[in-house]
Amino acid sequence: MDSFDDLIAANEAYAAAHDVSGFDGVARAGVAIVTCMDSRIQPLEMVGLGLGDAKIFRNPGGRVTPQALEALVLGVHLLNVSRVLVVPHTRCAVASNTEAELRRRVAESAGGDASWQPIHVVADQDEALAEDVRKVRTHPLIPDTVQVGGFVYDVDTGLLDQRL
Template identity: 60%
Template structure:
């Protein structure tokens, strides 16, 4: 028995009705979405897209981490991406304090010391969104090849607001 048996059983059911195979891996709608790992966000559904339409990159807080940047560059040059959406969300744990605040909370609650780790936390979501959008839009491997926009997703209403 495995701790993953329930998920493997669910996958068996999913695979029985699976009919979405056989197409290439490009982003058919030309979209890449960088958003948070929060389970309240369904990136394709919130944009009216379907499987195969977009590249989805998820990071804590929807921040442009080094891996997310690589994903965006590859999306632009290999996977048909010509629009990149950066989408943090309301009531995000990564906006509940600074890296030091979150590290202290983890130490207090769990006894695990992650102080000194770069988490990307910042309570000023508009400022970090502006930074991340400018980082992508001015990157020499993205600039002129893709439009970059910054949005805030409201986890309580499901609405997106464009901020940048």
Template identity: 45%
Template structure:
């Protein structure tokens, strides 16, 4: 198989599910704007359904996900676009409990990947932090103080509990 061909056999289950989804598709009327004026920065953890956690639906919010819910350069870039062009006037940064990115050090991940797969990832910054609350405070400050973010945008943080479904507002 060439690198440019679509690996159908690896994605047959997804294509079949999409064929079913199309039969009841109801979102063609949505726009690209965040209907509720919200952007959520959260982790890529598959236990998190960010819209359901706060009672929203497709089209209501912009969802930005990465390992650890960290505010990276790409997140900042996306938030600037969202606040000027996509109706975002509120930003919620929402990491979660039981997160691998908060339970390990940067060096641990590099060593694990190198030992198990023989791949040197030392050129990457994974942005791990054992001090999740400290990192959240730092990330909130990074957004709030970013000079290109649209003025008047409200920024808040909360920690999502993957065992109870509760979000705990973060004062920081």
């Protein structure tokens, strides 16, 4: 467990200052963000929110997957979500490589066959964003009163570009 010692120590410092005990877990700002797992993205900070303000769902490419839709339905009906941001980003690995290239790189790193591992690339980021926003807007359990926007986050400038 030594490889986690630094993280456990950091957690103990975090817990010492933790001041949201008893918080009910709703999205206080009414926001949900679907974005990429990229470590250059700080979802709350990029829109001026803090702990407890939003629900965050992250995956490679920031796609609206069935799991993301499940999270959004729960967020809308149980957790105070009234605005949804779908936010892929610039210089994304799954939007700038082919599936074959990513599989090759994973296979090299793993030292074995990776041809069986699903890797969902994004051939056209604008088209994928439009599809994902449409999925949320037309979902039968997400009412028309929920505002849904499509944005691209620029990892170099920190700016959001609203596209939809």
